[in-house]
Amino acid sequence: MSPFLFYDPVCQQPYDTRTLHAQALGGTESTLVRIADALGAWVMQHNRNHDWERYRSPQRISGITHVIVNRDSRALPFVRKYYPAARVYLWLHDRFHPHARRARWLAATAPLLRESAATVVCVSDWQRRGVEATLRSIGLAGVVRTLTIYNPVEDALRPDATVVDPDKLVFFSSPNKGLDFALDAFGELRRVMPQLRLRVGNPGYKAGDAAPHPGVELLGPQPQARMHLEVRSALCTFFPNFVIPETFGLVFAESHALGTPVLTHDCGAAAEIVGDPAQLLPVSTAVRCYEAAAGALPASWRRGPARLAAAAGLFDAYIERIRHWRGGARPQAGPDPRFLLSTVTAQWRALLSA
DSSP states (O other), X not given: OOSEEEEESSOSSOOOHHHHHHSOOOHHHHHHHHHHHHHTOEEEETTOOSOBTTEEOSOOOTTOOEEEEESOGGGHHHHHHHOXXXXXXXXXXXXXXXXXXXXXXXXXXXXXXXXXXXXXXXXXXXXXXXXXXXXXXXXXXXXXXXXEOOOOXXXXXXXXXXXXXXXXXXXXXXXXXXXXXXXXXXXXXXXXSTTOEEEEEEOSSSOOOOOOOTTEEEEEEOOHHHHHHHHHTEEEEEEOOOSSOOSSOHHHHHHHHTTOOEEEESOTTHHHHHOOGGGEEOOOHHHHHHHHHHTTSOGGGOHHHHHHHHHTTTTHHHHHHHHHIIIIIOOOOOOOGGGBHHHHHHHHHHHHHO
16 A cells, blocks of 8 residues: 555545546645545545545554645644654645744744654745745754645646637636636726626635626536636636735646636746746736725625726736737647646655655
8 A cells, every 4th residue: 555645634625536526626635636646645634534445534544654744734743643753745835925824834833844854845936935935934944845846737638629719718716816806807808898708617615705797607616627628618717816826826737738828917826837928917016006905895896996997997908918819819828748747746756755
């Protein structure tokens, strides 16, 4: 049996291989499933109360030599208690900087990180820089090793013969990642190009309260395969998110693997993962100020401010880019070898076998 164990101490509900194929699942959870399944590794979840194949409730499993803790170092006492001889890895998916709440979590477990000579795995170089700054701030630089392993996309995801609908945009991410702003921008896009439609999917771990908008269809939580069908035929993945910077951005990597460009902001790891300036817009002071003011409003109250912002030209960059792409300049996109599941699995295997 595998000597590798992934431990998830923070998931909202248990998940496994069946979940990935049958229902909506967040990017972090789907990534863990893909890697663990490819490695044949055990998976343990803090809130799981029944076992299914390699997916287990908290317990001791004999023969475990490597434990990968997902997201939260505060689970290290559990790991050291049940697997005192195992090598420890902390797999971080969230944004870190020295003054963040997650930095305090790391600081609280600094003695265990030091004692176990833990290795921190980051999901992008952009995220890693923040993690390393945090480790320096708590005196762990040079003690805790850091490295980057990207999140994976299934090797089988490839462009196909699906016909692109130039009137269709898609947004598939958690609604707290700028959906309200995306809907404001889409409202102005549709005023200028009335034939446009936006289909919105949701991984299911955050409830959205978006108000109805003309041309917008809220699909709700959807399995990834269902959203992939929507993405294939879209002009682009419309993801003007700067509210919560992506530390990787599975939405970028999967869209490209399917042959669909993205329209997003140069924020977080977007430039690192997208790799095409034509698909990136700068984050202006104006959009930050607008969202700072409108973000506190209920979704149904944003239309008035959005109309004023549109009159001031706040959404002109999106209009220009979408018009350009609909006119024949749509960027080419395809799978990125850096993110193939086979590539990423090989990197994990090499790390855990060293």
